[in-house]
Amino acid sequence: MTGLFREIRFLSHDRAALLWLGIAVFIAVVSVFLGLREVSSQRAELDGLIEADHREREVLMDLYQDWGDVAYYTFHLTYDPPSEFAFAAQGRRDTSPWKHNIRALALEGQIYETDAENPDFALVGRLDFAFVANLLAPLLLILLLHDLRSAERATGRFELLCATAANRGSPWFARAALRVGALALCLIAPLWTGGLLAGSGAATLAPASLVVVLHIGFWWAVCALMDRFGWSSPVNLTALVGAWLAFAVIVPAAIKVSVEATVPLPDGGEILFTQREAVNDAWDLPKAATMEPFVERHPEWADYTEVSQPFEWKWYYAFQQVGDQTVEPLSQAYREGRVRRDALAASLAWLSPPALAERALQALAGTNVAATLAYERQVRGFHKALREYYYPRLFREEPVSDASLAQRPEFRETGE
Amino acid sequence: MNGVFPIAREELRLWLRSRLAFSALLVFALLLTATSVLTALRMSAEQQQRTGQQALAEETFLSQPDRHPHRMVHYGHYVFRVPPPLSVVDPGVDAVTGQSMFLEGHRQNTAMFADAGAGANLGGFDDLTAALVYQLFVPLLLIAMGHGLIVREREENTLAPLLAQNVTGVMLCLGKWIALAGVALVLLLPLFVMTALAAARGESLLTSAGLIGIYALYSLVWCSLILLVSALVRHRGLGLGILALFWLGAVLIVPRTAVESASTVVPAEGKLETDLRMQAELRAVGDGHNAGAPQFMRLRANLLAQYDVERVEDLPVNFRGVVAEVNEADVTDVLNKYAGERMALEARQARFAESFGWLSPVVAVSAGSRALSGTDLATHHRFLRKAEEVRFDFVQGLNRVHVEQLDYTIDINRSIDTASERLTRMSAENWNVLDEFSFEAAPASERLTRAAPALTMLSAWFLLLTAAVVFASRRIRP
Numbered sequence: 038m039t040g041l042f043r044e045i046r047f048l049s050h051d052r053a054a055l056l057w058l059g060i061a062v063f064i065a066v067v068s069v070f071l072g073l074r075e076v077s078s079q080r081a082e083l084d085g086l087i088e089a090d091h092r093e094r095e096v097l098m099d100l101y102q103d104w105g106d107v108a109y110y111t112f113h114l115t116y117d118p119p120s121e122f123a124f125a126a127q128g129r130r131d132t133s134p135w136k137h138n139i140r141a142l143a144l145e146g147q148i149y150e151t152d153a154e155n156p157d158f159a160l161v162g163r164l165d166f167a168f169v170a171n172l173l174a175p176l177l178l179i180l181l182l183h184d185l186r187s188a189e190r191a192t193g194r195f196e197l198l199c200a201t202a203a204n205r206g207s208p209w210f211a212r213a214a215l216r217v218g219a220l221a222l223c224l225i226a227p228l229w230t231g232g233l234l235a236g237s238g239a240a241t242l243a244p245a246s247l248v249v250v251l252h253i254g255f256w257w258a259v260c261a262l263m264d265r266f267g268w269s270s271p272v273n274l275t276a277l278v279g280a281w282l283a284f285a286v287i288v289p290a291a292i293k294v295s296v297e298a299t300v301p302l303p304d305g306g307e308i309l310f311t312q313r314e315a316v317n318d319a320w321d322l323p324k325a326a327t328m329e330p331f332v333e334r335h336p337e338w339a340d341y342t343e344v345s346q347p348f349e350w351k352w353y354y355a356f357q358q359v360g361d362q363t364v365e366p367l368s369q370a371y372r373e374g375r376v377r378r379d380a381l382a383a384s385l386a387w388l389s390p391p392a393l394a395e396r397a398l399q400a401l402a403g404t405n406v407a408a409t410l411a412y413e414r415q416v417r418g419f420h421k422a423l424r425e426y427y428y429p430r431l432f433r434e435e436p437v438s439d440a441s442l443a444q445r446p447e448f449r450e451t452g453e
Numbered sequence: 454m455n456g457v458f459p460i461a462r463e464e465l466r467l468w469l470r471s472r473l474a475f476s477a478l479l480v481f482a483l484l485l486t487a488t489s490v491l492t493a494l495r496m497s498a499e500q501q502q503r504t505g506q507q508a509l510a511e512e513t514f515l516s517q518p519d520r521h522p523h524r525m526v527h528y529g530h531y532v533f534r535v536p537p538p539l540s541v542v543d544p545g546v547d548a549v550t551g552q553s554m555f556l557e558g559h560r561q562n563t564a565m566f567a568d569a570g571a572g573a574n575l576g577g578f579d580d581l582t583a584a585l586v587y588q589l590f591v592p593l594l595l596i597a598m599g600h601g602l603i604v605r606e607r608e609e610n611t612l613a614p615l616l617a618q619n620v621t622g623v624m625l626c627l628g629k630w631i632a633l634a635g636v637a638l639v640l641l642l643p644l645f646v647m648t649a650l651a652a653a654r655g656e657s658l659l660t661s662a663g664l665i666g667i668y669a670l671y672s673l674v675w676c677s678l679i680l681l682v683s684a685l686v687r688h689r690g691l692g693l694g695i696l697a698l699f700w701l702g703a704v705l706i707v708p709r710t711a712v713e714s715a716s717t718v719v720p721a722e723g724k725l726e727t728d729l730r731m732q733a734e735l736r737a738v739g740d741g742h743n744a745g746a747p748q749f750m751r752l753r754a755n756l757l758a759q760y761d762v763e764r765v766e767d768l769p770v771n772f773r774g775v776v777a778e779v780n781e782a783d784v785t786d787v788l789n790k791y792a793g794e795r796m797a798l799e800a801r802q803a804r805f806a807e808s809f810g811w812l813s814p815v816v817a818v819s820a821g822s823r824a825l826s827g828t829d830l831a832t833h834h835r836f837l838r839k840a841e842e843v844r845f846d847f848v849q850g851l852n853r854v855h856v857e858q859l860d861y862t863i864d865i866n867r868s869i870d871t872a873s874e875r876l877t878r879m880s881a882e883n884w885n886v887l888d889e890f891s892f893e894a895a896p897a898s899e900r901l902t903r904a905a906p907a908l909t910m911l912s913a914w915f916l917l918l919t920a921a922v923v924f925a926s927r928r929i930r931p
Contacts, residue, residue, distance in 0.1 A: 285577060
């Protein structure tokens with residue numbers, strides 16, 4: 038115990054160490070604050086959108102007397118609200134869509150729209166907790182630990198300390214452990230504070246803290262390994278920063294390049310192209326060319342496929358659906374490709390602890406690729422429900438009524 | 454000057470002999486070469502693909518059969534943002550902004566399919582380009598190699614003999630600076646090759662030279678800073694600590710702080726929010742598909758008076774076409790007003806973030822590099838504006854066909870039966886109202902003007918730090 042108090046006393050007099058720890062706690066607090074602010078602004082934006090969306094639909098309620106017009110002009114807001122832990126890792130929310138305005142037309146033309154913020158921001162990235170814990174903290178730890186032994190060597194106390202210690206390595210271990218512990222505390226305390234403010238719950242905060250501790254533990258091991266070579270402090274520091282560069286920058290970049298080369302994706306432009314051609318060709322084709330593939334999917338409307346006019350709404354929505362059907366293989370491949378890329382990245386991320394920790398925090402925050410894809414599935418599900426609501430009304434040519442409109446599905450953010 | 458070069462030569466020899474310095478140099482040379490080649494391959498492929506897709510989109514539009522002209526308005530068209538030649542050095546916002554956009558009547562769509570959204574996700578700096586390596590990580594190498602330049606002599610007690618041999622502090626610093634700057638400039642070789650490649654593909658020499666210049670200036674800023682710290686401190690460890698702290702701040706913290714501050718100081722709403730907000734205004738303008746809407750009554754009365762006829766059927770022009778044309782112009786005014794506001798806000802955010810270049814040279818060099826390469830936010834906005842021009846022109850061209858060539862009575866009877874519908878189909882020759890779209894970044898002079906603030910900031914950094922080095926070198930005592 039006295040050893041620990043002695044080390045704490047040493048640490049409290051080590052101005053450099055206090056500076057690095059001070060930076061750690063300051064940046065961690067700032068990142069948590071910024072994350073909380075970002076999440077609350079996203080929530081406020083969604084609240085405003087939800088309200089405007091309802092208002093908009095109310096305005097449209099009495100405007101159209103035809104189900105075709107109603108379905109054509111009515112948009113529905115779909116969204117993926119930030120989770121209680123999203124403040125800690127913004128993840129993909131900078132570049133992937135988390136809100137859409139959807140209508141009953143062909144979905145493939147709508148679902149790839151991204152209401153993104155200033156691209157300059159997405160390019161630089163956010164100062165979120167995950168960034169601090171995964172990229173900044175290892176560097177701070179390196180700065181804290183790189184001269185533990187070598188500084189004593191340089192001042193000529195090393196041999197003396199080794200000789201007088203109860204067992205070899207013990208003063209170093211205690212000294213390093215104290216610094217590692219202090220750094221972990223500097224990160225985890227702001228995280229828990231933010232988490233409790235945001236209502237994250239211990240079930241998320243505990244594994245997140247474990248991720249942070251394990252990741253820092255990895256870097257402690259790297260520092261300890263380098264220490265064995267007995268280099269001078271500057272050489273030690275250079276080598277450790279080199280290791281950071283390798284693990285935190287080069288390996289992830291190499292993984293990304295190889296994953297994307299291994300799993301090619303269908304070109305986005307091609308998806309849109311195919312979809313548009315299918316939808317537009319329908320105008321010039323015999324009506325049966327649309328209604329047959331449509332009925333294959335929806336046999337329940339087989340008796341209603343008679344289209345006598347040059348333009349009928351049911352035929353219009355049928356070819357919207359057929360447009361989606363035509364592009365389905367490509368769209369499916371685009372989705373599966375993203376899943377496979379993510380799975381491959383997940384297994385290769387074991388080569389880079391910072392990337393692994395980042396992915397773990399994003400998974401806890403619901404801001405990873407899986408969350409994006411889950412939201413996409415939700416939008417597809419909702420769009421399907423919209424179609425299933427409109428089809429009977431279009432095919433049976435029912436009159437538009439408030440009672441019928443009241444049954445229209447509303448987007449729910451939970452469940453798929 | 455006599456004593457200066459031997460000092461520089463001695464330093465270089467030392468680096469070549471030091472295993473650590475030499476291997477670090479080698480690693481960076483490899484890293485720069487690899488990222489340069491990969492970025493160049495990727496962007497060249499993108500360039501080729503999008504140029505091909507653009508040509509295909511035009512071909513498909515022009516080869517559409519005879520149709521009602523308004524059908525072509527909704528058939529629409531695709532435009533692709535073809536990356537400029539210098540994007541092989543700095544792809545900038547290319548990966549985070551959509552690269553293709555669907556153009557149709559009465560709507561402004563967003564650019565879709567940003568690479569970043571579909572890429573493998575490994576966080577942090579996983580999207581590593583040669584530009585990023587230069588901006589963020591080359592300074593680490595320079596710090597590792599240069600932090601001991603002066604302080605090493607001090608620690609090894611060789612400073613006093615040096616100064617006693619008629620070597621002044623200024624000469625010593627100059628010699629060391631030349632050595633470090635030499636390394637920094639040699640590292641620019643891959644950049645030089647990539648820029649030459651871009652120049653060979655038609656990039657202006659002015660922007661190419663500007664790009665090399667801005668990275669050279671940036672590297673020299675670091676050289677001066679490193680030398681300054683090395684001249685001022687008493688221990689290597691302290692010098693390294695100070696430089697590490699500066700790097701941490703300049704590379705990791707300030708750029709992201711700039712982003713967070715810009716989004717706070719200049720808040721901008723999302724596109725969905727804007728879309729919903731302008732719905733009321735768009736409704737006031739009216740729906741051009743419905744020529745009987747109250748918004749078009751005045752237009753109708755004016756036209757009847759102008760041609761001195763009683764009924765719309767007797768007008769020499771197709772009234773539905775006129776409504777479509779007038780309405781498109783009005784709707785576009787509203788759309789452009791909101792789009793313009795949004796772009797102005799984003800540009801203000803970018804300028805605000807760029808002003809953090811006074812706190813971190815990294816912010817300055819990255820903004821300048823994107824501006825010169827033609828891969829900055831302003832270029833994306835230029836793409837949006839050019840696309841809007843194309844959209845408006847072809848839609849109005851088609852509306853003109855609707856007004857002038859399609860008879861009103863035939864038009865309103867289009868839904869009676871298939872034969873009547875056939876009569877409304879206009880000849881496909883009319884589809885050549887579509888202009889060819891080949892996106893190019895702004896001309897060199899404009900991009901240089903945009904890079905001017907960044908160049909000013911970097912020059913200020915360089916002059917200030919170099920002046921400080923000169924000042925410190927005069928006072929070097931053993």
